[in-house]
Amino acid sequence: MIKKNISLKNYCSYRTGGKAEYFACPEYNDQLVDVLRYAKENSLPLTILGTGYNVLISDYGVKGLVLSTRCLNRQTDIDGDFVYTGAGEVLDTVIMKCIKAGLGGIENMSGIPGSVGGAVSMNAGAFGTEVKDVAFSIDMCSLDGDLSLIMAEDAGFGYRSADNLEGIVTGLRMRLKPENSDELLASRKEILAKRNEKQPLDFPSCGSVFKRPEGNYAGTLIEKCGLKGYQIGGAQVAEKHANFIINKGGATSSDIYNLIKHVQETVFKETGVQLDKEVRFIGF
Ligand SMILES: Cc1cc2nc3c(=O)[nH]c(=O)nc-3n(C[C@H](O)[C@H](O)[C@H](O)COP(=O)(O)OP(=O)(O)OC[C@H]3O[C@@H](n4cnc5c(N)ncnc54)[C@H](O)[C@@H]3O)c2cc1C
The missing domain is CATH 3.90.78.10 (UDP-N-acetylenolpyruvoylglucosamine reductase, C-terminal domain)
Structure with missing residues (x-):
């Protein structure tokens, strides 16, 4: 499960960067815990990566172990207004599933590339909606391999940050609102059209490079x-x-x-x- 000297170019949206000394992509929590134990036993510094849509990786590579959660807990379950989704799920696919199920609240985030884990960690957002607005609780794994649940209000969500989330996001529980599927789909289409019109989506990028400064763009x-x-x-x-x-x-x-x-x-x-x-x- 743990590989050596893996080029990270294929694991980030810029398609640049050097190699990871060690690389792992666990699929389930027990594998994640094994990877964390390996890193600890071998004193390897740990770098966490989702799907790499918001990172710039050095050309000289990364020392230690790069742990990508892109494959972790790839499952989404809908139960009434509650949606559980694993860290490795593609955010936009989850949004589409919710829309089909007649659940609204996240449609404004349509088209944000990346995984659920990355979106939680970044408190990703667009068109007035951020992860914090729909998050109910977050499943976490500490660097020591201890699993826990954090309520959204304790996550320390800020502008493109979630300061209290220490360790690895393994899943997200959201509480959404029942809404009309067709209307949600229409909103999604509008959002995607706006993104397409304004963003240079034909070239590799990381999206917005800089945060929005107070009172300006x-x-x-x-x-x-x-x-x-x-x-x-x-x-x-x-x-x-x-x-x-x-x-x-x-x-x-x-x-x-x-x-x-x-x-x-x-x-x-x-x-x-x-x-x-x-x-x-x-x-x-
Ligand atoms: C064309 C384009 C458009 C974009 N538009 C938007 C937008 O509208 N709004 C927006 O907010 N962002 C946008 N982004 C940026 C990016 O899509 C988001 O930040 C996204 O949430 C990153 O997810 P990821 O899985 O790729 O995370 P990564 O880029 O892999 O990681 C981002 C950060 O999260 C951490 N992280 C990732 N996964 C985990 C995990 N499981 N546990 C703990 N930490 C983790 C990483 O350590 C890193 O610090 C855009 C990017 C592109 C390329």
């Missing part, structure tokens, strides 16, 4: 600084949406990293606003 500030289309190596500030940095082809993680730094420095120099990154750096 990162994309607007970046555009005002004349950075749209600015390129370092194969990394480019997208023409379609300035808060996206895309891999135009052949980009390295260093290109993307250097472009992120350049954008932060330029925006700070020209506007005084310090852009805080939403993308998570791994191995830097």
Whole structure:
């Protein structure tokens, strides 16, 4: 189950980055606990990855064990208004299942790429809805392999963060509202059309690189600084949406990293606003 020297390019949306010294993709909690025990016994530093849609992985790789939860507990069960979904489920597939079952509340998050585990950990959100708005409880596994349940109000959800969740998210329980399936589907279609219209979805990216600064938009500030289309190596500030940095082809993680730094420095120099990154750096 634990592999060595695995290229992480295939495990992140940017399609860049080096190798994981050790890599594991457990499917069930008992396998997860075994992987955690192995890491502990061998004193391997641990890096947690979902499906890699919000990370930039160093070209020099990652020391220790990279644990991806993309395959973990891939199951969704609907019971009345409650939906249980495992960390490895694809968020958008879960949303579609809920819509079909006539359950509303998460349709605004349609089209957010990634796993349920990643969405919980990031408190992902779009169009006014975040994971925290629908979460009821979260199943966790500590780095020592102890399983527990945390109520959503104790998770410390913030803007693209869940500060009190220590360890690995193994599942999410949501409480949704009965609504008309056809209307939910229509809302989903509208959301997907808006995303398609505004986002450069034809190129690898991590979505929004920077968090929204208080009272402003990162994309607007970046555009005002004349950075749209600015390129370092194969990394480019997208023409379609300035808060996206895309891999135009052949980009390295260093290109993307250097472009992120350049954008932060330029925006700070020209506007005084310090852009805080939403993308998570791994191995830097
Ligand atoms: C085109 C595009 C559009 C996007 N649009 C949006 C959007 O509208 N809204 C939004 O919020 N995001 C958006 N994103 C970013 C991304 O889709 C979300 O952050 C998503 O929730 C990441 O899920 P993931 O499984 O890929 O997590 P990863 O990128 O693998 O991980 C993200 C973070 O979560 C941690 N993590 C992942 N899984 C677990 C787990 N099981 N337990 C503990 N920690 C874990 C990782 O350590 C890492 O710090 C977009 C990305 C792209 C590429």
